[in-house]
Amino acid sequence: MTAQTTDSTAPDYRDSVFLPQTDFPMRAGLPQREPEWLARWERIGIYDRLRERAGDRPLFVLHDGPPYANGHLHIGHALNKVLKDFIVRSRQMMGHESRYVPGWDCHGLPIEWKIEEQYRAQGRDKDAVDVVEFRQECRRFAEGWVDIQREEFKRLGVTGKWDDPYLTMDYHAEAVIAAEFMKLLMNGSLYQGSKPVMWSPVEQTALAEAEVEYHDITSHQIWVAFPVVSQRDFAPLDGCMRTDLLGASVVIWTTTPWTIPQNRAVAYGPGIAYGLYDVTGKGAVLLADALAEQVFTAAKLEPDSWRRLRDVGADELASLVLAHPYRGIEGGAGEWDADIPVLPGDHVTEDAGTGFVHTAPSHGDDDYQLALKFGLVLTHNVLPDGSYRADLPVFGGQAILTADGKEGPANVSNIKALAGQGALFAKGKIKHSYPHSWRSKAPVIYRNTPQWFAAIDRELSDGMDDYGQTIRARALTSIDALVEWTPQTGRNRIHSMVENRPDWVLSRQRAWGVPLTCFTKRGARPDDADFLLRSHEVNTRILESFQEHGADAWYRDGFKERVLDGIVDPADYDQVTDVLDVWFDSGSTHAFVLRDRADGTPDGLADLYLEGTDQHRGWFQSSLLQACATRGRAPYRGVLTHGFTLDEKGMKMSKSLGNTTAPQEVIDQYGADILRLWVAQSDYTADLRIGKEILKGTADAYRRLRNTMRFMLGALDGFSDAERIDPAEMPELERWVLHRLAELDQRVREGYAAYDFQGVFRALFDFATGDLSALWFDIRKDSLYCDAPASTRRRAVRTVMDLLFHRLTLWLAPMLPFTCEDVWLSRLPSEDDSVHLHDFPATPAEWLDPALAAKWDALRRARRAVTAALELKRADKTIGASLEAAPVVHVEDAGLLAALRSVDFADVCITSAIQLSADPAPPEAFRLPEVPGIGVVFAQAPGQKCQRCWKILPDVGSHAHEASCARCDAVLAG
Known part of the structure; x- marks a missing residue:
């Protein structure tokens, strides 16, 4: 028999070869098998067993940012919770007592909307329903979604205290949220102000910046002429009074024509160069020189139809008195007869417009600040539903935005009225970024309305001055000195937001939430010292009632009388009925989770908050501001952010585009471990892409990794400690594998500690598929299959395999918990053991051998x-x-x-x-x-082919066992 032929009469030595033996299946069957592991983990109580044996392990707590209890999970939820699970599991396995209490945000408008929709479908009037009954309907709705989402999160393999999560609607939580609010009442940061806030006409409530997102829209843009009617107290340097401005017009530009009826001033920039221009057919106008040509282009004027007459200085501008463009309008009833001053404003720029800014103090923060400085009167023309008050002349009852968020008639009506007054200098359309409610997706407006605010620049009387005396100062100090931001760019992002943010609008005109637990004195003004009732005894009574009955107690008949009785006369006080911004609820979670729970933290601080980058203006910031107001510093030591999920083309996911990827669909097709592996393979610090082709690639990588684990299990069949040998006795190749394990031990620990999951997985995957499958396994198959069981080389291979098993399986367990549990129990079957009950094994430093x-x-x-x-x-x-x-x-x-x-x-x-x-x-x-x-x-x-090991050697055929080589002959001889 030659090397190239096979003799059918040759001996068959296949039964003498030590082939790998394992029950670990080649096909994972994850969608079917993963629920079995979940049931097992729940049955043996893994999470609680880890807590029971915590001992003196150092504590690590990732505080869960609460998702909203409304609807099924989307892929962003899955990304977030899986990343958190990587951290919780890896920290535990690196020797920490790593706790994770999941939570839910349960109050707020989206839930109210759902109940209102149900009422409308039933023909019921929400306003006719008792508020407590309505709130209880909201509670039941939230409870239902908490149960649904809990199971969906658990299906992802996320570990945690699922049988006792935190809910912002729990009675204790509501009591603590109220207590945290009352700290603002007592420390002086709470005040009521009538000022413009972002207002959703669709939802009919104020919104905080964190509840707003920006989308491009196409708006009207108009240039409006305000005629100069007089000059005040102006003495020119040359002593010669000029009258050429009388009869001229100051031109403003705005993209919100509906605000013109609320105009109370025009602002100019003191450092801007202005000129007087003569325009054929339109008279004399005042404009910023840098913008004049753009304005004339917008008005479609020919180049030779205008000329500049002279400079107009800041002092002269400050002397001007204007008429409102609606002065004298038919049916105006004198509404706009008041003079319009021209005022200096630092917010005026030459970036766009005319150099003059239309000022409606009730509908913009810059406008409001100017009104405060110069004593302008605020208007109250716009109602909560986004329409003008019914008795506003000319425009009464017209909608700015309709109930479904569409443009109402108000803009066009104003444009027509201005044209009729001869005040419309130019008009057009412009595409620009505009604020929208992130819940309803409808545009919002700035609207002047009485609201409750937390003053972030007011010195607080709470004695917690280590990091500053104001909320803003404490927050900025926390950002710079107390918190580690990952990535570091997160620090810059939130710092600029906090540095420039206005006071926090705390109140919402809704029903489902924690009420603003305060009382106001009848007849007192908001700036009076006794306007707010500040009583520790009253506060204590409120909290005791909330602990027993929840925040519903606030709305029950006679509550005011019960808590005020014997302290003040209840008839002298009004009870506030607004509810707190839900961001205050979630911002307070550190108090009732980290501080109050037995599984919280001794100092009430979290080691880590982890959410998407949008939470720099959301939960990260609300938690920061709330804690700085009530405990003097940030509630976290570290903040980690991740990007958003996109489709395979990098497009934002949208149901209307049909490019969404639902977590449950991935789980049903591939299993949760494939979804987790997608997270592990991705750079989560940037936006992540997902789709069918990407998931196919992820599944392929999983199969390669699974095959490595399967070979390892098969090669270890029957291994015992009696077979183990010391590294010093091993061949070089096995000592090289030990070196690689020692290198990886350091890489894995450093990577998990730095939240570099992509780096950890890549290192392990490359090792498993490259160093192991493509090299070591390939080389050592001959030894495993054909060497004598007692041979040093085979024992060395299997010893290293055992060491490899305990490391590779445990290192991968935080990322692939189902698969690693399967691997672990395939080799070490047990009724109550789990891979997740073990730490990463210590790896001897002496295994390192750089040479x-x-x-x-x-x-x-x-x-x-x-x-x-x-x-x-x-x-x-x-x-x-x-x-x-x-x-x-x-x-x-x-x-x-x-x-x-x-x-x-x-x-x-x-x-x-x-x-x-x-x-x-x-x-x-x-x-x-x-x-x-x-x-x-x-x-x-x-030579000839050995029929046992398949090597072609000259000695084959010269031994007792026909067609065997010397090595195989010895093994066969026993």
Whole structure:
């Protein structure tokens, strides 16, 4: 029998080969099997068992940002919770007591809307329903979604205290939220002000900045002429009074024509150059010189139809008195007869417009600040539903925005009225970014309305001055000195937001939430010292009632009388009925979770908050401001942010576009571990893409990794401690694997600690599929299958396999909890054990051997040259397998040649033989450009094929066992 033929009469030694044996299936079947693991973990109580044996482990607490209890989970929820789970599990396995209490945000408008929709469908009038009954309907709705989302989160494999989560609507939580609010009442930061706030006409409530998102819209833009009617107290330097401005017009620009009826002033920039221009057919107008030509272009004027007459200085502008463009309008009833002053404003720029800013103090913050400075009167023309008050002349009852968020008639009516007054200098359309409610997706407006605010620049009388005396000062100090931001750009983002943000609008004109638990004195003004009732005894009574009955108690008949009785006369006080901004609810969670729960933290601080980048203006900021107001500093030591989820093309996901990826769909098709693996493979610090093709690639990577784990399990069949040998007795190749394990131990721990999950997974995946499957496993299959069980080499391989099992399985467990549980129990079956009950094993530092690693890096490069040469021979059918070859390898470098001779390089290259030569390589030798100094000359292996190990060797056929080599003959002999 030659090496190239097979004799059907040859002995069959297959039963004597030690092939891998494992019940670990090649096909994962994750969608079907994962629920079994979930049930098992719940049955054996893994989370609570870890807490029970905490001992003196250092504490690590990731505080959960509460999702809203309204609707099924989307892919962003999955990303967020999976990232949190990576951290919680890895910190636990690195020796911490790592706690995770999931929570839900349960109050707020979206839930109210759902109940109102149900009422409308039933023909019921919400306003006719008792407020407590309505609130209880909202509570039941939230409870239902909490239960649904809890199961969906658990299905992702997320560990945590699922049987006792925190809910912002729990009675204790509501009591604490009220208590935190009353700290603002007592420390002086709470005040009531009538000022413009972002208002949603659709939802009929004030909104905070965190509840607003920006989208491009196309708006009207108009240029409006305000006629100059007089000058006040102006003395020109030359003593010569000019009258050419009388009868001229100051031109303003705005994209909100509906605010013109509320105009009370025009602002100019003191540092801007202005001119008086004569315009054919329109008279004299005042404009900023830098913007004049743009204005005339917008008015579609010919270049020769206007000319500049002279400079107009700031002092002269300050003397001007204007008429409102609606002065004298038919049906105006004197509404707009008051003079309009021209006032200096630092907010006026030359970036766009005319250099003059239309000022409606009730509908913009800059306008409001100017009104405060110069004593302008605020208007109250716009009602909560976004329409003008019914008795407003000319425009009464007209909608700015309709109930469904569409543009009402108010803008067009104003444009027509201005044209009729001869005040419309130009008009057009403009596409620009505009604020929208993130809940209803409808545009919002600025509207003057009485609201309750937390003053972020007022000195607080609470004695917590270590990091500042105001909320803003404490917040900025926390950002800079007390919190670690990952990535660091998060610090810059939130710092600029806090540095420039206005006072916090706390009140909402809704029903489902924690009320503003305060009382106002009848007849007192908001700036009176006794306007707010400040009583520790009253506060205590409120909190006791909330602890027992929840915040519903505030709305029950007689509550005011019960809590005020014997302290003040209840008849002297009014009870506030607004509810708190839900961001105050979620911002207070540190108090009733971290501070109050037994599984909280001793100092009430979290080690980490983790959410999307949008939460710099959301939960990160509301928690920061709330805690700075009530405890003097940020409630967290670290903040980690992730990006958003996009489709495969990088587009924002949208149901209308049909490009969404639902977590449940991924789980049903692939299993939760594939979804988790997608997270692990992604750079979560940027926006993440997901879709069918990406998930196919993820599933392929999973299969490769699973095959590595399966081979490892099969190779360890029957291994026991009696087989184990010391590293000092091992061949170099096994000691090199130990070196790699020691390197990876450091990389894994540092990576998990730095939240670099992509880096951890990439290192482990490359090791598993490259160092192991493509090299070590490939080389050592011969030893595993064919060496005698007692041989040193085979024992070394299996010893290393065992060490590998305990590390690779545990290192991957935080990311692939289902698969690693399967791997663990496949080898170590137990009724009550789990991979998740174990820490990462300690890895001896003495396994590190840089010199050996450098040597094997060189050997691997040389091996690549040999395997590349043999691939060509396989391709042209000269050989069918590498064991049919016995190449000659010419090596120029003497050091490398010595290294190759110090090992069995034929085994390394998986050839039956190999000849190493220092002679120069002949011209026909194969060379690999990236491995210089090595030439490979192909030669077929001499001899016959061993029917047990398949090596082709000269001694085959010369032993007691026919058609075996010496090694196999000895094994067969026993």
